[in-house]
Amino acid sequence: MKKIALTIMIGAIAMAFTTMNISIKIKGSDTVLPVSQKEAEVFMKKNAGANISVVGGGSGVGFAALIDGTTDIAMASRSIKFSEKQKLSDAGKAYKEVKIGFDALSVIVNPQNKISQLTREQLEGIFTGKTTNWKEVGGEDMKIVVYSRESSSGTFEFFKEHVLKNKNYASSIMMMPATGAIVQSVSQTKGAIGYVGLAYIENNVKALKVSYDKGKSFITPSMATAKDKTYPITRPLFYYYLSTSEKKVKPFVDFILSSEGQKILEQVGYVPLQ
DSSP states (O other): OHHHHHHHHHHHHHHHHHTOOOEEEEEEOTTTHHHHHHHHHHHHHHSTTOEEEEEOSOHHHHHHHHHHTSOSEEEESSOOOHHHHHHHHHTTOOEEEEEEEEEEOEEEEOTTOOOOEEEHHHHHHHHHTSOOBGGGGTSOSOBOEEEEEOTTOHHHHHHHHHTSTTOOOOTTOEEESSHHHHHHHHHHOTTEEEEEOGGGOOTTSEEOEEESSTTSOOBOOOHHHHHTTOSSSEEEEEEEEEGGGHHHHHHHHHHHHSHHHHHHHHHHTOBOOO
């Protein structure tokens, strides 16, 4: 009898897990978007009754939604700003930050471009507008067409801080609303250059080797170089949520942090926490 009762109890627990009745809204970083979509897809298959919607738009958009209460989780490819912390504090909203993985922010060019590597200083010159022709960095005589994410993007902020050393982007730069739009534009324009998350690299663009030691060594963005931190433009990826929402979002967050969730993150193209 005890054995039967135990079996029934285990079955009830399993049923409760697979029919989890939760609804979660996730919004923010385009970089984090692909992995969140895949994680949500797998989670919902495992948990009938779970409903998770995932929308991009940029880290800034995610934080704005968290502040005004229109999302449960803000995806971010940068840390929360002081001004965003202040707005949450003023509204009496405590929040939690969860690191879910890492990314190798990759500089891409058109495959027809003969350039295969650039120093940080050369990248700074290109994105700030001081360098306007590929022949100035060892390429052919061709105008450089620069693509960037919009200012609401965490990737925009991270690239400005860590590659441009907080110098302003050129006024002539082409601001794109989504990372996928940068990939498409670079793939169609011979003189183009842009930057995207590692998971967005496809065969129709070429990722450049980057040097942060003035040309002594050039490192290719990859899963391996991001894991061992030899690639210089590696960054953490985050989830932010309100403390009052923790009970609702924790099952999904715990899933991403689990061995299965981290394996999915790596399959999508990002670097697991360990």
